Amino acid sequence: MAFDFDFDLLKELTEERGVPGYEDRVRDLVREELETTTDDVRTDAMGNVVGTIEGDSDYAVAVAAHMDEIGFMVKHVTDDGFLKIDALGGWDARVLRAQRVTVHGEEDVTGVFGSVPPHTLDEEPDGDEEVGDRVVDLGRDAEEVEELVSVGDLVTMDQTTVQMGDSVTGKALDDRVCLFAMLEAAREIENPDVTIHFCATVQEEVGLRGATALGVDVDPDLAIALDVTIASDIPGVSADKHVTELGDGAAIKLKDSSVITTPKVHKRITSVAEEEEIDHQIEVLPSGGTDTAGFQNTNGAKPVGAISIPTRYLHTVTETANGDDIRATIDLLTAFLESEDGEHDYSL
Known part of the structure; x- marks a missing residue:
């Protein structure tokens, strides 16, 4: 199977080194990519990188994926x-x-x-x-x-990233595979109606620290986080504990231990997936937090959503994600952002 995305960039991102607070090498790669796809790139004092595509509207959407690895x-x-x-x-x-x-x-x-x-x-x-x-x-x-x-x-x-059948396996897919999906979406989006901040965050693995600080400076009207999620669809694990299944598409998050996503946001993400015929599944994650919560807790009430990539063997050097799920996540994020006009009502 030939992947329908830039595997070389994914390999470079996942094989690079960057633990919490010391994401420098990954940050250099991200800045290089965003400088070719966005209108403005900046780095804050914590090391978060923000690449902004200016839209015709004052309405702003932040998309976040973290750079750090354990x-x-x-x-x-x-x-x-x-x-x-x-x-x-x-x-x-x-x-x-x-x-x-x-x-x-x-x-x-x-x-x-x-x-x-x-x-x-x-x-x-x-x-x-x-x-x-x-x-x-x-x-x-x-x-x-x-x-x-x-x-x-x-x-x-120390681990390389390789193709394994229909999947990709290596270290630091958490969260470089989602960082990659965000960078690919930034490359594919043209002339959005709203301003989009593509945010590569730091220190997620030690308490969502980068996103929490970033939310003060960016202060978006809507925030969408990208992270991997549990796929325990392997022998010996009961179906109720699978959370997601490899190959069933991008996962639309309803909750994790840090956040309950805004119902109108996850419903619109789902409707976009259905309209665009993008494979998707629902994610209810019992434990584990994501950058989504960082935005929701910083400047008060914010509508938030999250898209996840199902991944087996999290927090090991053999994390494994399906190639079609990666492509579906890129497509869903891109379609959602391109269809956002700032007029959707996410109030409760």
């Missing part, structure tokens, strides 16, 4: 040259065993999360592992490690 910060270097780390974002320590990482010290160096061979274990591993229990091995002696690494240096997972 990662780590070095908190201690042992006398033997091993690194102890602190999590930046939510990790399940079990998925870290024997994974390769990059430590961003004086230079980028490769490391691995150490793992005790099963041959030497006297009992089964403790299921209550903590990220702080893991150590990173750089394969160097302590003296060399001390020259290369300091407390406060960043650590990211």
Whole structure:
């Protein structure tokens, strides 16, 4: 299957490194893209990037997707040259065993999360592992490690992004696949009726901090957030816990743990999907927050909506999304924004 979108850009975005608060490398890519597709690009003090397409109306819509990925910060270097780390974002320590990482010290160096061979274990591993229990091995002696690494240096997972059947798999699809969808929509939209702010946010993984701050400066009339959502449609998980299904289209969010989307907004997103015959499904997410809430909580009451890309194996290095779902999300976002004229009544 050949994907109907710019896979090379998606690969570049997902393979780049950018943990919360240190999204610089991703920000450079985003600015480069938005400078060719929008009328004005700016960066605020937190590092959020906003590319604006000026419409004929004073009505403004903000679209947000976050740049940061979960990662780590070095908190201690042992006398033997091993690194102890602190999590930046939510990790399940079990998925870290024997994974390769990059430590961003004086230079980028490769490391691995150490793992005790099963041959030497006297009992089964403790299921209550903590990220702080893991150590990173750089394969160097302590003296060399001390020259290369300091407390406060960043650590990211090392993984490539590849096509796997009809899907894409790699690290940081959360949320670079949605960041990609937003950038593609900015490329495809021409002469909108309303002003559109395409917002690449920071620090979502540590509490929606970038979007909350951004909402003060941008202050839109309507906000639409893009993020991945759970697709647990795999063996061993009951159907009621799937949330979404890979291949069933873009997910239109009704709720997550941070927000209940405005009913008139998600109904209009749904009507656009139906009119344009874009594959879509409804998302009711029991846990997990998104940038949607950042806009709703900043400058008072705002109508908000959200479109999600179903993704398996979230917060691992093998996050997996379906190519048709990615294309459907780009199409739905583009169609919604092109049909927004500022006259829709989202009041309750």
